[in-house]
Amino acid sequence: MGIVEVLGASRGKSPLIIGDLDVYPQLPRITGAPTLNSEEPDIATASKNAPLNKSTKIADRHVFSLSLPDEEQPHWQALRHAIRNARREGYAYFELGGFVGYSVIYDSTGVSKESIQSAPLIERVQGLIHEEIGDRNSISLTSLPDDKADVYSSKTLPFYLWEVPRRAIRDILRQRLVIVATYNSGWMEKLLSEAGLTVIPDKTGRDHRSFEVVASFEWEGEARVEYHSHVWEEMVIAVHEFRGPKAVVQRALAPLAAPSLARLNDFVPTEALQNDQGHPPEQNG
Secondary structure: OOEEEEEEOOOOOOOEEEOOEEEEEEOOOOOOOOOOOOOOOOHHHHHHHOOOOOEEEEOOEEEEEEEOOOOOOOOHHHHHHHHHHHHHHOEEEEEEOOOEEEEEEEOOOOOOHHHHHHOOHHHHHHOOOOHHHHHHOOEEEEEEOOOOOOOOOOOOOOHHHOOOOHHHHHHHHOOOEEEEEEEEHHHHHHHHHHOOOEEEEOOOOOOOOOEEEEEEEEEOOOEEEEEEEOOHHHHHHHHHOOOOHHHHHHHHHHHHHHHHHOOHHHHOOHHHHHHHOOOOOOOOO
C-alpha cells in the first residue's frame, strides 16, 4: 500500500496525507488462488475488476486502477535453456539485469543436500554484488517454487503454469529439479533511482532490503502529489515469475501516468479527503 500526499500547488495549503489510496496497474497476470480473509478481502485481486482510471472503494481502501500495456514478460526462453543445460551438466545459471540470478540444479536420482552444496552458488552470488553501490548490496536467497505457506505464494504464477516442458514440471514435483534464486535489492534501489524515482533507505539501517520509493507528479495548477510505497512485494513477484528488474521499475513508475488519465477528483476521492484530513496514517508496505 502507498501513501498519497497531496500538497496545494498554488493555494498554500498544508500537506494532506491520504492513507487509504492504492495504485494498482492492471496486468494480464495469471495468479494462483488468492488466500482471502473473511474480514479483509485481497485488495490486489479485487482491484482487477475495478474500472480503469478512476478511484474505487474496495473494503476500507480506495483503489485507483490503471492499465500497463507494455508489461515486461517472464523470461521463459532463458529458463527453458537453463533447464536443458542443467539436465546435461547437472547445473546451469542465468542472470537478469544484474538484479537476480537463477541456479538450476538437476539430478535424475533426486537433488540432495550434497547436490546443492556442490553447485557453484557462492561464485554466482559474487557476480550480483556491485562495487558501485557499496554497503547497499543486500543479497536474498529463495528456492522456486516457494512453500505453499509462503506469504507471497498466492500472488505469484503457480509453477505448473510456467511455460516450460511438462517433463520439467514433473521433475520439480519429484525433486529432481531445483531452482534457487538470488537477488540484490540494493541494485534495485539504483535502478529505481536511475528511473527518476526518489528512494529513501530504511532510517534504522537494520535491514537494507527495506526502502521507500516516492513517485512525484502533479495536476498543473491544482495539486502536486507524492505517492509513497514499498516495492518489496513487487521484487519478490518479479523474482518468482522470472520477469527481471524492468517489471519492478514499470510498476513503481505507473502512478506517474495518473494526471494524463484522470482528473484529480477521480484520483483522490472526496470521501478519502474528508475521512483522512488531519489524521496521517501509518505507512503500510
